[in-house]
Amino acid sequence: MIRVIGYDDRFSDGVVEVCNKCVSVDEPWTEKPWNLDDFRRVWLEWPTFNVENFGLALLNDRVVGYVFAIDDGGLWIGLCVDPDLDKYLALRTANELLSWCKYRIRDQGYSGRILIPLGWEYGYRHRLINEVLGHRIIHHVKTWLMKFQGEPTKSTPKVGEYKVCNDWRGREEDLVLIHNEAFRNEPFFQPVTVEMIERWFTSTRYGKPEVTLLYSQDGDPVGFVVYSIFKAFDGAYTGLVDTLAVRPKYQSKGLGKRLLLESIREMQDRTSRIILYVDEHNSRAIKLYGKVGFRAYRRVIRAVVT
Ligand SMILES: CC(C)(COP(=O)(O)OP(=O)(O)OC[C@H]1O[C@@H](n2cnc3c(N)ncnc32)[C@H](O)[C@@H]1OP(=O)(O)O)[C@@H](O)C(=O)NCCC(=O)NCCS
Structure with a gap:
């Protein structure tokens, strides 16, 4: 079944594949898919990215999602789940990843508020996270892209x-x-x-x-x-x-x-x-x-x- 593991020293093609599937549904400016180098560059060169807070969800050893926590002055959690999973598995994966990440950051002593980008309005990620988090959302921050x-x-x-x-x-x-x-x-x-x-x-x-x-x-x-x-x-x-x-x-x-x-x-x-x-x-x-x-x-x- 689904298990979540910490970052294991390399980003594999499986992670990039999931990323591309999610990104193409959710982000603008992404007509070109990411490759492994883009992925490494964006993540590993990001000064506030902490690999310890990067978790991968595996379903029978296949990557089906990932999660990360970034402290940019306020803590936020990013979540990506393979949009091709059926709804039950997608929700389970999202839940497992979020729990893993929350335990991780609480262990590190963090007790403040957490922000989670829901992605583009009506996008896949938006619906998924809304369903997983439901009642735990206390506020929505809505941002225009101009x-x-x-x-x-x-x-x-x-x-x-x-x-x-x-x-x-x-x-x-x-x-x-x-x-x-x-x-x-x-x-x-x-x-x-x-x-x-x-x-x-x-x-x-x-x-x-x-x-x-x-x-x-x-x-x-x-x-x-x-x-x-x-x-x-x-x-x-x-x-x-x-x-x-x-x-x-x-x-x-x-x-x-x-x-x-x-x-x-x-x-x-x-x-x-x-x-x-x-x-x-x-x-x-x-x-x-x-x-x-x-x-x-x-x-x-x-x-x-x-
Ligand atoms: C947004 C901000 C940068 C505007 O700076 P500012 O120097 O006050 O703005 P300006 O004097 O150049 O005003 C430009 C326009 O803003 C609007 N504006 C300025 N003051 C306003 C006020 N008191 N009420 C309503 N609109 C106002 C007007 O449309 C104005 O156009 P006009 O001068 O042709 O009427 C400033 O209010 C600010 O620092 N806000 C807090 C930080 C922030 O929100 N930054 C933007 C998000 S990153």
């Missing part, structure tokens, strides 16, 4: 006397300050630290992050935008606006828009699409993105579970 469809940006508007800085090294504390002030009213807000900023900006999961910081004339940190370019699995270079943040006392002065336009200008000639994710409740950011030319086209849902 794609830039505006006019190319030739220049960024001048906004008063602010200074732009493209080198984040040595400015980690400013980034922490901006981030924590800008996001402090978000549901499930967790403050970032200097170490987390370092890990985040040196991660290459979605290309190398580039950072533009804004300062006032007298050197007060104002805001930042983080963006990166990565080669999606369909081979297209894709720009991602990762995070945009402006400290509350500098908001509503056009500075967020300026930072966003700056990132688009940097990416537009090197990419065939520019995307971003934004939480559905963040109407303010959605309004700004819409004005600049982003259009929502898919919604991904994560569940907060007890």
